[in-house]
Amino acid sequence: MLLWICNGHIKVFVFLNLAGPHFRPNPSFFVDTSIPSLKSENIHKKMADVELLKSKLGRHPDFPKKGIDFLDFLPILRDPQTFETLIGHFCHHITTTILPKLEEQGKKLDVIVGLDARGFLLGPIIALRLGCAFVPVRKAGKLPGPVEKVEYTKEYGTDTAEIQSDAIKPNQTVIVIDDLIATGGTAKAAGDLVSKLNATVLEYLFVIEIDFLEGRKTLNAPTYSIIHH
Numbered sequence: 045m046l047l048w049i050c051n052g053h054i055k056v057f058v059f060l061n062l063a064g065p066h067f068r069p070n071p072s073f074f075v076d077t078s079i080p081s082l083k084s085e086n087i088h089k090k091m092a093d094v095e096l097l098k099s100k101l102g103r104h105p106d107f108p109k110k111g112i113d114f115l116d117f118l119p120i121l122r123d124p125q126t127f128e129t130l131i132g133h134f135c136h137h138i139t140t141t142i143l144p145k146l147e148e149q150g151k152k153l154d155v156i157v158g159l160d161a162r163g164f165l166l167g168p169i170i171a172l173r174l175g176c177a178f179v180p181v182r183k184a185g186k187l188p189g190p191v192e193k194v195e196y197t198k199e200y201g202t203d204t205a206e207i208q209s210d211a212i213k214p215n216q217t218v219i220v221i222d223d224l225i226a227t228g229g230t231a232k233a234a235g236d237l238v239s240k241l242n243a244t245v246l247e248y249l250f251v252i253e254i255d256f257l258e259g260r261k262t263l264n265a266p267t268y269s270i271i272h273h
Contacts, residue, residue, distance in 0.1 A: 093129050097251070098271055100126050115273060117223045117251045121165065130270070131169055134249055137268055138174065138219065142246055146217065153246070154216035155179050157238065159230055160186070160205075162223035166251075170221065179211040181220075181234045192240045196233035198226070205233040207241070214242035224252040225269065228259025235264050 100123065102116035120126050138153070146152055153176050158167025160182045171178035184193065184204035191206040212218065220234050225248070235245050245265040253260070253269035260267040 093133060094270060096126060097130060097133075101252070101271070115224065115252050115254075117162065120251075130251065131166070131173070133270060134166070134170055134221070135173055137249070138170070141268075142219070146246075151217060152176075153219065155212055155218045155243070157181055157207075157212075157218055157220045157234055159220065159222040159234055163221050166223070167221050179207065181205050181207050181237060192237050194233045194236045194240075196229045196236075198229040203230075205230065205237060207234075207237040209241070212238060212241045212243045216243040218243050218245050219247055219249060220245055221249040223250065224254070225250045225259045225267065226254045226257050228257075228262035231259070232262045232264075239264070 097120060100117075100120045102119050104114040104116060106112065107114040120130055143153060153174060155177045156167045156171040156174070157179050158164045158181070160180065164180060167180075168178045180187075182205070184206055187206050187208050190209040192209055193204055193206045195202065195204050218238050220231060220238070222231060225231055231248050231250075235248070238245050245263075247265055248260075248263055248267045250267070250269040252271045252273055253267070255272050260269075
């Protein structure tokens, strides 16, 4: 571990042994204690970071169909500092709440699953920082080779999700990530695909949650969302 001071904040390099003797720690990964923590003295900073992320969201009425008020997280990616706050927030949550429980069981985090398509913008970065694999769940017909598939209902229609049959090994541990949870249909489909491969979803992570739709109730593991709408 390496500590240094930058702009009044303590920065912490954390080197994680998550993937056995062949894992090479990524020196660019750090947990920034200026972003959310469970400690009471950091509650105000956590709230400030959430407000920063909320301020960057776009809102598009009647998209993708009339009557839907679409919340867009893509503007967050246009500002590097805000984007780093988002990625750091998720990494901090994983390293302080999920990994310790795994370590107590003698396990590690194996896979980050990202959902088509905005989960692809977050999942690979987090997977690289934590030293684990990234696996996409895609819409039907987009993946080559043998696949597992699940049909599901979402907030404005039906669809089919697929995952490559050899992408996740039995008994591996998985975190599922996407930009938004509404009814939970897409995330549930991803969880069902992971179960088909005999692996375990530890938690579902989202940037935004539409609370009144209660999508988290459809999922088979705990849910963590940064912004509640």
